[in-house]
Amino acid sequence: MTESYFAGAYWKGRSETVEQCAQRAAALFRFLGRIEPTWNRWCETANSFEEASRKQVATDADSLRKHFSRKDWQLGDAFQYSLWAGVRPDETSSVSGMCGSADPWTPSSCVLSPPDEGPLSERILTATVLSQVVREMALVWEPEFGLATSSEHYGSMSSRPKMGALPGWVMYFSRQRGTVPPLPAPVRVEPVADLGTLVVLTQERFTVTNPDHVALASKVQQVLDAAGLLHPLRLLS
Numbered sequence: 001m002t003e004s005y006f007a008g009a010y011w012k013g014r015s016e017t018v019e020q021c022a023q024r025a026a027a028l029f030r031f032l033g034r035i036e037p038t039w040n041r042w043c044e045t046a047n048s049f050e051e052a053s054r055k056q057v058a059t060d061a062d063s064l065r066k067h068f069s070r071k072d073w074q075l076g077d078a079f080q081y082s083l084w085a086g087v088r089p090d091e092t093s094s095v096s097g098m099c100g101s102a103d104p105w106t107p108s109s110c111v112l113s114p115p116d117e118g119p120l121s122e123r124i125l126t127a128t129v130l131s132q133v134v135r136e137m138a139l140v141w142e143p144e145f146g147l148a149t150s151s152e153h154y155g156s157m158s159s160r161p162k163m164g165a166l167p168g169w170v171m172y173f174s175r176q177r178g179t180v181p182p183l184p185a186p187v188r189v190e191p192v193a194d195l196g197t198l199v200v201l202t203q204e205r206f207t208v209t210n211p212d213h214v215a216l217a218s219k220v221q222q223v224l225d226a227a228g229l230l231h232p233l234r235l236l237s
Contacts (some may be wrong), residue, residue: 005169008112009146017100038085093114095112097111144174144176149206181227
C-alpha cells in the first residue's frame with residue numbers, strides 16, 4: 001500500500017498583518033529551497049500542469065505580501081495560500097494554509113504535502129528531513145502544534161480526527177501545551193529554541209503497515225495523553 005504523508009503547523013486566534021504573514025511564509029520558502037532544489041520554483045494551481053507551470057509566484061516577502069493582498073486569497077481577516085512545485089505532473093509538492101486570522105474557531109495552518117512516490121518522495125520522506133521541516137515550521141510560524149505523519153495512520157485512529165489530539169511520526173508541542181514527559185525508546189525528544197519540543201517516533205519511515213510502528217504510536221499516545229499534551233487546538237495566552 002502506498003501511503004501519503006504531510007507535515008503541518010497549526011494554531012488558533014492570532015491576528016497578524018499581511019506583512020507579518022508574508023515575512024513568515026517567505027522564511028519558510030527560503031528554507032524549503034535550501035533543502036530541495038525543486039522547491040525553488042512555486043506556482044499557482046490551474047486546470048492543467050502546463051497552464052499552472054506558467055503561473056509562477058515569487059516567494060520573497062514583498063511578492064508574497066502582494067499575493068496575499070489579492071481579494072481572491074482573502075477569507076474574512078485571513079490570508080490564504082496554495083502553491084505547488086515540481087518538474088513533472090506525477091511528482092509535485094504543495095504548500096497551503098491560512099494565516100492572520102483572530103477567529104477562535106477557524107484554525108490557521110501551514111501544510112506541506114510531498115509526492116507519494118518517486119525520487120523526490122524518497123528524498124523527503126525521512127525522519128531527518130521531516131523533523132527539519134516541522135522544526136522550521138515551528139520557528140517560522142510559532143504554532144501550538146505541529147505534525148508530520150502518514151495520512152492513512154492518522155485517519156485510522158479516528159473517523160473525525162481533530163488536529164492536536166492524535167500522535168504522529170514527528171510532533172511539535174508548544175511550551176504552552178506543557179512539558180513533554182520521558183518517552184520510550186526509540187523516540188527522540190529535543191527542544192526547539194525556547195518555543196517548544198520536537199518528538200520523533202522512529203528514525204525509519206513510519207508506516208501504518210508496520211505493526212511495531214503502530215504499537216509504538218499507541219504507547220506514546222497514552223503517555224502524552226496522561227501528560228495533557230494531546231487535545232484539540234485551543235487559544236493560547
